[in-house]
Amino acid sequence: xxxxHGEWSLTERLLRLPHELAGAEQPxxxxxxxxxxxxxxxxxxxxVYWADEEPHPPAAxxxxxxxxxxxxxxxxxxxxxxxxxxxxxxxxQRVAGHLAQDLSYVVDAITMRRIRLALGGLRTAARSGAGxxxxxxxxxxxxxxxxxxxxxxxxxxxxxxxxPLASVGEWPNDPAEHTWLQAxxxxxxxxxxxxxxxxxxxxAPIASSCPARWMLVVRFACHRRRHSVTFPLLNEIAAxxxxxxxxxxxDRVLSELLELNCAGEETTSEELYQRVLDTALRLVPGADxxxxxxxxxxxxxxxxxxxxxFDLAGLRERPLAEAEARAWYGPDEEGWRRGxxxxxxxxDTDITRLGWSASPHADLTAKTYHRxxxxxxxxxxxxxxxxxxxxxxxxxDPEGLAADSSQLAHLFGAxxxxxxxxxxxxxxxxxxxxxxxxxxxxNRRAFDAALERELARAARGGPPxxxxxxxxxxxKLINDRFGHDVGDEALVAVAxxxxxxxxxxxxxxxxxxxxxxALLVDTxxxxxxxxxxxxxxxxxxxxxxxxxxxxxxGTATAGVDGDDAAELLALxxxxxxxxxxxxxxxxxxxx
Numbered sequence: 001x002x003x004x005h006g007e008w009s010l011t012e013r014l015l016r017l018p019h020e021l022a023g024a025e026q027p028x029x030x031x032x033x034x035x036x037x038x039x040x041x042x043x044x045x046x047x048v049y050w051a052d053e054e055p056h057p058p059a060a061x062x063x064x065x066x067x068x069x070x071x072x073x074x075x076x077x078x079x080x081x082x083x084x085x086x087x088x089x090x091x092x093q094r095v096a097g098h099l100a101q102d103l104s105y106v107v108d109a110i111t112m113r114r115i116r117l118a119l120g121g122l123r124t125a126a127r128s129g130a131g132x133x134x135x136x137x138x139x140x141x142x143x144x145x146x147x148x149x150x151x152x153x154x155x156x157x158x159x160x161x162x163x164p165l166a167s168v169g170e171w172p173n174d175p176a177e178h179t180w181l182q183a184x185x186x187x188x189x190x191x192x193x194x195x196x197x198x199x200x201x202x203x204a205p206i207a208s209s210c211p212a213r214w215m216l217v218v219r220f221a222c223h224r225r226r227h228s229v230t231f232p233l234l235n236e237i238a239a240x241x242x243x244x245x246x247x248x249x250x251d252r253v254l255s256e257l258l259e260l261n262c263a264g265e266e267t268t269s270e271e272l273y274q275r276v277l278d279t280a281l282r283l284v285p286g287a288d289x290x291x292x293x294x295x296x297x298x299x300x301x302x303x304x305x306x307x308x309x310f311d312l313a314g315l316r317e318r319p320l321a322e323a324e325a326r327a328w329y330g331p332d333e334e335g336w337r338r339g340x341x342x343x344x345x346x347x348d349t350d351i352t353r354l355g356w357s358a359s360p361h362a363d364l365t366a367k368t369y370h371r372x373x374x375x376x377x378x379x380x381x382x383x384x385x386x387x388x389x390x391x392x393x394x395x396x397d398p399e400g401l402a403a404d405s406s407q408l409a410h411l412f413g414a415x416x417x418x419x420x421x422x423x424x425x426x427x428x429x430x431x432x433x434x435x436x437x438x439x440x441x442x443n444r445r446a447f448d449a450a451l452e453r454e455l456a457r458a459a460r461g462g463p464p465x466x467x468x469x470x471x472x473x474x475x476k477l478i479n480d481r482f483g484h485d486v487g488d489e490a491l492v493a494v495a496x497x498x499x500x501x502x503x504x505x506x507x508x509x510x511x512x513x514x515x516x517x518a519l520l521v522d523t524x525x526x527x528x529x530x531x532x533x534x535x536x537x538x539x540x541x542x543x544x545x546x547x548x549x550x551x552x553x554g555t556a557t558a559g560v561d562g563d564d565a566a567e568l569l570a571l572x573x574x575x576x577x578x579x580x581x582x583x584x585x586x587x588x589x590x591x
Contacts, residue, residue, distance in 0.1 A: 011095050013041060018102040026114075026148055027107040031070055031078045034103055038068075042092070044084040051076040063087035068100035072107050073232055115236045118142045122240055132248040137166035139206075139216065139241045144168045147233060149218040150200075155185050157213050159288040160397060162186070165214070185215040194231035194238070202231060204238035208246055209403040213285045216241070246404070253283050253408055257415040261422070272423050273305035276416065280392055281308055284408050286400035287376065287392035293320060294420055298385040309395060310368055320359065325389050327358035329377050339381040341409045345374045347398040374401040378409050382417040390416065438488055439495035441516070442509035450507050450519050451565050455558055464558035466528035468518040469572040470498070470535065473550045473580065475514040482545045490544040494551070497538040501531070517569075525557040552580040 017037055024030035031048060039046035044066070066082040080100075082088075088096075125138040140152040151169025155162035162185040164171075171177065188195045188203035189211045195203050200220045205212030216238055256279050263272055277292045289309025293302035301319035304312060329336050330344070344351060355369030372393045380388035390412060394400030434446035442450070454465040472494065479487040491514065498508045498516055507519040518535075520528055532553040539551040554575030556568040 010041065011091060014038075014095050014099055015102070017099065018106045022106050022109065024106075024110060027072060027077065027110050030103065030106055030110060031080065034068075034070075035080045038080060038082055042082060042084060044082040047081045047083070049079040049081065051078060066093060066096050068096050068103065070100055070107060071104040072111060077104075077107060111232050114146045114233050118146045118233065118237050119240050122237070122244065126244045132245065132252060133166065135241070135244055135248055136214070137168075139237060139245075140166045140168050143216060143218055143234065143237050146237075147218055148220075150221040151219045153181070153217040153219075154206075155181070155215040155217060157185070157189060157211065157215060157285065159286055159394060159400060160186065162215060169219070181217065184217060188212075188215060194234040196231075202234060204231070204234045206238045206242045206245060207404065208242050211286075211397075211399060211402060213249075213404060214241075214245060249283070250408065250411060253411050254415070256283065257412065257419070261415065261419050269423050270305070272419075276419065277306040277308060277390070280390060280409065280412060284376070284392055284401075284405050286374070286394050286397070286402060286405045288394055288396070288400075290390070290392040291315065292388065292390055293325070294388040294424070296424055298322075298387070302389060309371075309393070322386070324358050325386070328355065328391075329379065329389075330354075336379050336386065339379045339386070339413050341376055341378040341406045343374065343376045343401050343406055345398045345401075346372070351375060371395050373398045376401045376405055376409055378412060380413055380417050380420070382421055388416065388420050436495075436510040439492055439510050441495050441499065442507055444509065444511050444517075447507060447509035447511070447517055447519060448565065451568075454519060454521060455563070455565060458558050459563075463522040464524070464560070466520040466523040466525065466531075466555055466557040467568050467572050468520060468528065468532055468535065468553060468555050469569065469576045470516045470518075470539075470551050470553045471576065471580075472514040472539075473552060478544060478547060486545055490542065490549060493542045493544065494539055494549065497542060498535060501535045501538045520555075523557070525555070525560050528555040528557055531555075552576050554579055 017034060021030050021033050021037070024033060035046040035048050038044065064084055064087055066084070066088045068080040068082075069076060070078045070080065082096075121142045122135075122139060125135055130138065136154040140154050143149065144152040149169075151171060152167065153164060153171060154166040156165050162182055171181075184197045184201055184203055187197065188205055191203075191205060192210075193204065197203065200222065202218050202220075204216045206214040206216055216234070218234065260272070260276060260279065263275070267275075273292050273294070277290055281287045281290055290307070291304055291310060291312075292306040294305050295302045301321045302325055303319050304315040306312065307315060326336060330342055332340075332342060334340075335342055344354070351372050352369045355372075373396055374394045376392040378390040378392075379386040380390060382388075390409070392401065392405070392409060434442055434449075436443045451465070451467065454462075458464045472490070475487065475490070478490060491510070494514075494516065495508070495510065498518065502508055502518055502520070505521045506523075507521075509517050509519075511517050518531075520531055523531065532555050536551050536553055539549055542549045554572040554577070556562065556572040556575065558568060561571050562568045
C-alpha cells in the first residue's frame with residue numbers, strides 16, 4: 001500500500017469485489033466470501049460480526065482496525081472487521097466505505113432475487129387452482145428451497161394448539177420435539193415478523209390479523225446457521241402467502257356450508273344443528289366451544305339446539321327471549337338488525353356480568369359465563385328477523401377471537417339462514433308425517449320406526465326395550481251415546497295422561513281408534529309392569545260426560561318375550577285382551 005500505482009491497483013481490485021461475488025446464493029455466503037477476499041488482498045486478519053448475534057461489537061478505535069458495516073434493507077446485517085499490523089491508509093479507509101455500501105446493494109439484490117423467485121413460485125401454485133393443502137405445501141417448499149433450510153413446517157393454530165398442515169424434510173416424531181415446536185409456534189404467533197429461536201429455528205406468522213392462524217417454521221442444519229434481524233425472505237413469503245391461504249380457507253368454509261345444505265332428508269334437525277356448530281368451531285379461528293339457538297317464528301323465544309363445551313341439557317330447560325339474546329349481543333342495535341358478528345374479550349368486558357344480566361332467570365348450572373375469555377355472537381337473519389344465534393367462544397385466550405374470526409363467521413350468515421329454514425320446513429313435514437293429528441302423539445309409522453331402532457340397539461348389546469299396548473273399555477259406547485266430538489275429547493285427554501305417565505325418553509303413540517302404544521326405552525319386564533299400572537291409574541282419572549274411563553293394558557319385553565317387533569306386539573296385544581277379560585278395564589259412570 002506504499003506506492004500510488006500499487007494503491008490504485010488495490011483500490012480497483014477492492015471495488016470490483018462486489019461484482020465478482022454477486023453470484024452468491026445467500027447473503028451470508030457473500031459476506032463470508034468478501035471477508036476472506038479482503039483478508040487475502042490486504043494481508044489482514046478478518047472477522048465477521050453478525051448483527052443478530054452481536055448488535056454492538058467492540059468499537060474500531062485503532063488505526064490498525066478497519067470495519068465495513070454491511071446492511072440488509074437499511075438494517076445493520078453484518079460487520080467485517082480487518083486487523084493489520086500497520087495502520088490503514090486514508091485511501092483504504094475511503095474505499096472501505098464505498099465497498100461496504102456496494103456490498104449492501106449486492107446483499108439486497110440477492111435477497112430480492114430470492115424473494116422474486118419464491119413469490120413467483122407461490123403465484124404459479126395459486127393460479128393453478130391449488131387448494132389449501134397444495135398451497136401450504138408449496139409455501140413450505142419455497143421457504144426451504146430459497147432459504148437453504150434443512151426442513152420446513154406449516155402449522156395451523158387451533159385455539160393455541162398447533163397442528164401440522166404440510167412439511168418438508170424430516171421432523172422427529174417424539175414428545176420432546178412436539179413440545180418444542182408448540183412452544184416455538186406459541187412464541188411467534190403474536191409477533192409482526194420472522195423470529196429466531198436458538199441457532200436453528202425461525203418462525204414467521206402467516207395472518208391478516210393477530211394472533212396468526214398459520215405459522216411457518218424453518219429449521220437449518222447445525223453447520224449452516226442463518227444470520228438476520230428481520231429475515232426479509234421469510235417475511236415476504238409469509239406476507240405473500242397470507243392472502244392466498246385466507247382465500248382458500250374462505251372457499252373451504254363456503255364449500256362445507258354447501259355440503260351441509262345438501263344433507264339428506266334422513267338427517268335429523270338435532271344432527272344437522274350439531275354439524276353446523278361443529279363446522280363453525282372447526283373453521284372459525286380461535287373458537288373452541290359454542291352454542292346454536294334457533295326459533296321457528298319471530299314471536300317465539302330462541303331455543304338451544306346444539307352445544308360444545310357447555311351443558312346442552314341444562315341450556316335446553318329454558319328458552320331464551322329475544323330481549324335476553326339482544327342483551328347478550330350488546331348495545332349495537334344496528335349490528336343486531338344487520339346480522340353482523342360482534343366480538344367481546346374478557347380483557348375489556350365483564351363477560352360474566354353481561355351473561356348474568358342477559359339471562360337473570362336461567363338455571364345456575366347452565367350459567368358458565370365465567371369460563372369464557374372471548375366470545376363471538378352472530379345473529380342469523382331471515383326475512384329481516386333474527387331467527388338464529390350462533391355463539392362461538394374461546395375458553396382460554398382473551399384475544400383468541402380476532403378480526404379474521406369475525407370475517408369467517410360472517411360467511412355463515414346467509415347459508416345458515418337458508419339451511420335452517422329448509423331444515424325447519426323439512427322437520428315440520430316430517431313431524432306431520434309422524435304425528436297423530438288428533439292427539440299430537442306419534443303415529444303408527446313413528447312408533448314402528450322407533451321400535452326397530454331400539455331392537456337393533458338391543459341386538460348390539462344395549463339394554464332391551466319394552467312395549468306397552470292399551471285400548472279403552474267400551475269406547476264405542478261413548479261415541480254412540482255422546483257423539484264423536486266427545487269421543488275425540490276423551491282420546492285427547494287419555495293421550496295427555498299417557499304422555500305424563502312416561503319418561504321423556506319413551507315414545508307414546510296412537511295406533512288408531514282408541515288403541516294406544518308406547519315404546520319404553522331401556523325398560524325391563526318388572527319396570528314395564530309398574531309403568532302399565534301407573535298408566536291405568538292415570539287413565540282412570542279421566543272423566544268424559546258422565547263416564548270414568550278405564551284402560552286395558554298389556555306389555556312385552558324384548559329378549560324375554562321375543563326378539564322382533566311383530567312378536568312383541570302380538571304378545572302385548574294378547575296380554576291386553578287378558579287384562580280386558582279379567583274385568584279390570586270396565587268403563588264406569590263417574591261418581
